[in-house]
Amino acid sequence: MSRLFLTCLIYCCCLTFVSASEILPPKKGSPSAEVITFLEKNAVINPLQVIDYIASTSLLDSQYSNSAKVTMLSHYAKAHQYLGEREKAYLIVEQAFDVINAGDVSAPAHADALFVRAALHAEQTH
Numbered sequence: 001m002s003r004l005f006l007t008c009l010i011y012c013c014c015l016t017f018v019s020a021s022e023i024l025p026p027k028k029g030s031p032s033a034e035v036i037t038f039l040e041k042n043a044v045i046n047p048l049q050v051i052d053y054i055a056s057t058s059l060l061d062s063q064y065s066n067s068a069k070v071t072m073l074s075h076y077a078k079a080h081q082y083l084g085e086r087e088k089a090y091l092i093v094e095q096a097f098d099v100i101n102a103g104d105v106s107a108p109a110h111a112d113a114l115f116v117r118a119a120l121h122a123e124q125t126h
Contacts, residue, residue: 025053032068035059039075047079060095067109070096074112081120093117 023041026034042050054060054076060069073096080089096113099105 025049028057029062032064032072035064036068036071036075039072039079043075043078044082047082050075050079051083066099066103067106070099070105070109071112073099074109074116077116077120081116081123086120086124089116089120093120 023038026038038053039050054072059072060076064072073092077089077092077096080086080092093113093116097117100110100113
């Protein structure tokens with residue numbers, strides 16, 4: 001339990017040191033690296049922008065790789081978590097794990113989903 005809390009604490013501390021510069025939303029059909037960079041930078045800084053972007057572009061229905069989808073879902077869940085919408089964040093993380101169980105996903109993408117789920121669990125227990 002304390003290891004989980006320590007992991008979440010380190011993760012949250014790292015998030016506070018993320019660059020404060022806001023990245024503009026990429027256009028629809030942009031490469032996955034560009035979209036993931038946008039989501040990563042703004043999930044904490046401007047979560048509403050991330051949620052609106054994902055909803056308006058139908059991003060999760062696109063033809064990105066499973067690893068990219070898991071990473072995008074992780075940042076999407078993180079945005080909901082920072083707005084205090086834990087139930088919605090849990091549902092999104094579960095979608096990420098459905099993708100993980102269904103196909104080939106890289107270790108970093110899997111780790112992103114695990115970190116978000118751990119942060120949600122730590123938040124719930126404290």
